[in-house]
Amino acid sequence: MKVFNLDETRVFDKALNKFLVHDSPYFRIINFNIKAGEEFPVHSHSVEGELSILVLEGEGYFLGAEGAKTPAKAGDIFICAINEPHGVEAKTDMRILVAIAPPL
Structure with a gap:
């Protein structure tokens, strides 16, 4: 069992802070902290699998293909x-938790 305290990664000292929470052959979890007005640019990976982006704190938008922009808030x-x-685009300081399976 592993316990990770996400409060310890609540850091906004640059546009994008990245903290590896978990890494295994099955999935990877990363905490990104994005300053207000900054963006985690739209991108994709040419592999099969799924990912989730959970908003832990703040407000902004989930971004997608062709300029798609969906409001996003904590939860x-x-x-x-x-x-x-x-x-992801941050309207306020925003913390997101990304899970990727299988890991990249």
Whole structure:
């Protein structure tokens, strides 16, 4: 069993902070902290699998293909295929937890 305290990664000292929470052959979990007005750019990966983006704190938008922009707030979760375009834009300081299976 592993316990990880996400409060310890509540850091906004640059545009994008990245903290590896878990890494295994089965899935990877990463905590990203995005400053207000910044963006985790839309991107995709040419592999099969799925990912989720859970908003831990703050408000902004889930970003997708062709300029798609869906409002996102604490407690919202975005789930898609890894090869589907995805990203996040922060309206306020925003913390997200990304789970990727299988890990990249």
